[in-house]
Amino acid sequence: MSQDFGVIVIGAGMVGASIAANLIGTHKVALVEAEEQAGFHTTGRSAAIWIRNYGPPAVRVLTGLSRDFYKAPPADIGTDHLAVDRAILYLAPPAQGQQLDDLIAQDLGIEEIPLSKAKELCPALIEGYASRAGLESDGFDMDVAGLHQYYLRRMRQGGGQLLLRNRAGRIARKSGLWAVETSGGLTITAPIVVNAAGAWGDEVGKIAGLAPLGLVPCRRTAAIIDPGPHQVAHWPLVQSAAHDWYARPEARSKLMVTPCDETPDVPHDVQPDELDIAIGIDRMQQALDIPVKRIEHSWAGLRTFTPDRSLAFGYDKAVEGFFWAVGQGGYGIQTAPAASALIAAMVRHEDPGAAGVVIPEIDPMRFR
Numbered sequence: 001m002s003q004d005f006g007v008i009v010i011g012a013g014m015v016g017a018s019i020a021a022n023l024i025g026t027h028k029v030a031l032v033e034a035e036e037q038a039g040f041h042t043t044g045r046s047a048a049i050w051i052r053n054y055g056p057p058a059v060r061v062l063t064g065l066s067r068d069f070y071k072a073p074p075a076d077i078g079t080d081h082l083a084v085d086r087a088i089l090y091l092a093p094p095a096q097g098q099q100l101d102d103l104i105a106q107d108l109g110i111e112e113i114p115l116s117k118a119k120e121l122c123p124a125l126i127e128g129y130a131s132r133a134g135l136e137s138d139g140f141d142m143d144v145a146g147l148h149q150y151y152l153r154r155m156r157q158g159g160g161q162l163l164l165r166n167r168a169g170r171i172a173r174k175s176g177l178w179a180v181e182t183s184g185g186l187t188i189t190a191p192i193v194v195n196a197a198g199a200w201g202d203e204v205g206k207i208a209g210l211a212p213l214g215l216v217p218c219r220r221t222a223a224i225i226d227p228g229p230h231q232v233a234h235w236p237l238v239q240s241a242a243h244d245w246y247a248r249p250e251a252r253s254k255l256m257v258t259p260c261d262e263t264p265d266v267p268h269d270v271q272p273d274e275l276d277i278a279i280g281i282d283r284m285q286q287a288l289d290i291p292v293k294r295i296e297h298s299w300a301g302l303r304t305f306t307p308d309r310s311l312a313f314g315y316d317k318a319v320e321g322f323f324w325a326v327g328q329g330g331y332g333i334q335t336a337p338a339a340s341a342l343i344a345a346m347v348r349h350e351d352p353g354a355a356g357v358v359i360p361e362i363d364p365m366r367f368r
Contacts, residue, residue: 005030005161005190007347008180010168010204012038014144015325015332016196017151018340019347023194024158026348030188031152031160032180034167034200039148048144049237049248050334051088053108053136056310058358060108062335062342065355069337070142078153079146086141086248087236089121090134091287099241100134110136122238124230124288139237144333151340163188168197171208178208178321192347194323199267199302201326210316213367214307215326218262221276223298227255227290238288245283254296257284265302272300303330312364313343323347324364 006027009020017038020031031038050070052063070083090110092100104110111134118133119125152162166182173179177189197204202212232249239246243260250256259280263273281292306312306327316322325343328335338355345352352359 003186003188004028005188007192007194008032008178008188008190009194009196010180011196011198011200012152012162012164013196013198013332014039014148014151014336015198015328015340016194017148017155018336019194019196019325019343020160021151021154021158022340022344023347024155024160027192029155029158029160030190031155031162032166032168032182032188033162033164034183036165038152038162038164039145048142048333049086049088050083050140050142051136051237052138053103053106053110054334055329055331056308058310058361059329059331059335060106061358062311062338062355063331064108065338066335067138070140074150077146077150079143079150081141082143082146083140086139087121088136088139089118089236089238090136090241091118091125091130091238092132092134092241093129094131096241097132099243100132103241104134109138110134121236122288124227124290125238126287126289129287134241135236142333147333147336151336168204168207171204173208173319173321176320192321192323194325194343194347196325198326198328198332199304201304201324203267205316205322205324208319208322210318210322211368213312213324213326213364215304216307217265217267217270217302217304219265219270219273219276219300220258220303220330221261221272221280221298221300222256222258223272223277223280224250224254224256224296225281225290225292226294226296227253230290240283240287245280245287247284247288255290257281259283262303262305267302270300270302272298276300305329307367311339311358311362312367313339313346313362314359314364315346317365317368326364
């Protein structure tokens, strides 16, 4: 294989793969991944639903700009269900009325609906749990694996190289080039390194001799249950207005339940916590009449946030050619089409178009 590239992208999850695919037209790309498979951690454990009203302002901009890609994807996308419509039902107990008002006030498509309509959409709703309800109609399920494979395929077809089982062990800049030494015994060089390492983003920065941004990986737990007599395939995603639990159809006949936990953790192969699973089931059962006899499957993933919970995209001012693409929290999949196009434009120093409005908010140097 070649040892010299135009750009080295570290991390082959959705973020790294989409960036590599968008850079392949102008750069010779190496996509470096520590694990045996791309997307092993956060990408492979995503809840996989597009919600416009989710995340800080910059995220909502990129989420909105990604919608057309999902609804009208390229002809070679490789999946016939990249986006499958799924509404989001917000339930507000009396103490959460203000949270529902705040959601509606964003003016991004959430409308208040009668509780009778909420019961029609989700027949398991327990009378008396919610005093009000809202509905976001333009959400959809995303085929995460299909999209991830599309980006990897596009990168390879353009001549890029995916280097699995190659954890970055040393990153140093010499004579205008970054040299990355990996656990697989490779040393590759490029004038630009893109740090798309997710929960490991600060560790990659430190290896390169840079100050960390203060990234915080947070555990999110989910469990699969049998909803009993209920036919849930066409239910909306159901959640509290305070976003302290939600349930969504999974594999047509099951429900995925989460307490929406965000427990600070360290970068590793995170596992589910039994208490978090119990909390999620309990919160759901306060709202939905669904007996849970057993947990069919559970898992956890890491969602990595910056100190202000917005994104961190941009070159590091301390050294030439090191680009941060981190801090996606729980928004990395739904923003991937627009975010990767924006990052590619920023790497090339090109006009980013409509997405450029978010650049001042997402400059990683705000943490220095």
